[in-house]
Amino acid sequence: MKKSVEIKLLPGEVWWGGAVHDGTRMPYGGADDAVAVNLTNLLENSGAPFLVSNRGRFLWLDQPFSFVFRSGIMSIESEEEIVRHSEGFANLPGAYRQASRQHFPAQGACPIRSHSRRPNIAHGWKCTMSRRRKKRLPTQWRYCGTVFRRAF
Incomplete structure (x- = not known):
């Protein structure tokens, strides 16, 4: 059963993330045009179930999801997970650092020489x-x- 949530964008808020080939469409949410991205099937593209905003918010799901930005609202839909976002990290670097600590922390090892x-x-x-x-x-x-x- 699909689960969905709508998140109202903050004034001046834009988002980055998702699929690499959509990089030319980023940031999301800044234009009046609707943008829809489906991360449930990346095909031969690189991507991650992660979005981060310039207003200190981020969204991470352990499963792929799809999202739509339209008229100041971000709508997220996922097959299995309840969609939750995190906020209160002041700006994009703060949100990214918190997301990395929670979901993809550094392992403390050097890369292969x-x-x-x-x-x-x-x-x-x-x-x-x-x-x-x-x-x-x-x-x-x-x-x-x-x-x-x-x-x-």
Whole structure:
């Protein structure tokens, strides 16, 4: 059963977060245009069930959700969780710090050393196998070889 909640935006409040490919549409809530974002199926996109505002509020759910900004109201809908937001953290950095402490705290460990010695570029999508031929395509091999020879 879907659960939903509506949150009235504060004067001048805008929000960031959700899916990476929606970055050009952010911040949300500042324009008169309606914006709808569905985080329940990210497909090949990167995202998180997290929104943070410039007025010190944040929203975090452990499950994906969808949201709509329209006429000064943010409507959130989730399949399984009761939607709650946190507020009172003065500004965006304050809200982000509190959200990170509660939901994605630092682990206190250093990153793997080998990951910081050279640039780390994700070219796996270019070096994948042809689904039809079940082998790598010659142009992909040349491309990947060039990338790796140049120490990327």
